[in-house]
């Protein structure tokens with residue numbers, strides 16, 4: 381089987397490296413680059429990716445390379461002439477109808493993508509997926525590896541794959557590894573963390589069936605690949621084969637410490653990570669400081685206290701609304717359960733733990749600001765919290781102010797003279 385990786389920055393490269401090292405050579409790992417210019421940055425055979433860990437450099441090669449531009453360029457040249465006008469196939473034939481154009485487009489289309497690991501920035505993900513949409517279908521699997529995954533997933537469902545029947549399967553990942561790009565295709569794995577992941581339910585199949593198995597004590601029940609699909613006798617085998625294989629690959633990336641969770645547990649991990657990013661990223665980006673400058677600073681702690689306080693109120697309101705909806709549907713009337721890990725104190729402890737652990741890091745948002753990028757992931761961190769706050773009627777002025785401050789920061793040139 382072929383596994384594609386799009387977004388070959390630090391995390392995409394780290395995952396591609398470990399995939400290539402773990403998988404047997406009969407499986408392909410293709411790096412899907414956005415531009416031909418990126419493809420030209422690495423001319424070595426097999427396209428080696430180097431990972432530096434504790435000063436030791438290891439390399440993996442044998443990747444296939446595809447570029448999105450190459451594909452789109454081919455499509456473009458089939459359909460349009462040099463002056464950008466619709467090509468007439470021959471002087472005798474009438475100009476092509478929209479259907480014919482579509483057929484030509486399909487004929488130059490690359491093979492379908494079965495399994496796609498997406499590690500590009502949150503703000504470019506839905507555009508990238510829209511460009512790749514012709515190659516993705518309901519038998520494909522998409523793994524979302526980026527920060528801000530909850531907001532990214534909602535956006536993709538809303539803007540790209542609107543029809544649930546035709547939608548690929550989705551795997552969400554909460555990644556805690558710290559990595560940075562030393563030079564193209566040379567990544568420093570600075571902080572070993574974990575990969576928590578879960579399958580988004582699709583209402584067709586219970587991927588967590590093993591957890592209901594009464595024949596085993598609750599603590600001994602584990603998620604089982606056979607609940608995704610157990611082979612060719614399954615009428616939905618074609619639909620879920622790529623999902624099963626993708627989950628098997630993720631489980632096998634042992635150096636990245638992966639754990640497959642039920643979706644409710646995964647959402648908990650993602651919400652905690654969301655709050656960490658909503659504290660560390662905007663504060664480091666606005667102040668131009670390292671993560672480690674925050675966790676012991678009294679003013680940073682006071683600001684973080686308000687961010688975490690608002691976040692915990694939002695999560696509590698969300699839990700109440702969900703309990704109400706469940707009771708209204710007559711499904712499981714009962715009390716409201718707010719996971720203790722989403723209360724203010726544990727959230728405060730979590731961002732301080734991560735900031736201490738990644739003390740020497742330059743956060744990804746500060747790095748975007750320093751590169752002069754206009755886009756940052758703020759809409760997927762504090763901006764996502766704000767959207768939840770609006771949905772559940774919670775007042776979140778500190779998160780709202782941070783969104784504005786980060787946007788102000790990126791709209792004014794850094795250190796412009798006064």
Ligand SMILES: CC(C)(CO)C(=O)C(=O)O
Nearest residue numbers: 660738741742743744745
């Ligand atoms: C956890 C943290 C803040 C580490 O730098 C991060 O995820 C980021 O920089 O985006």
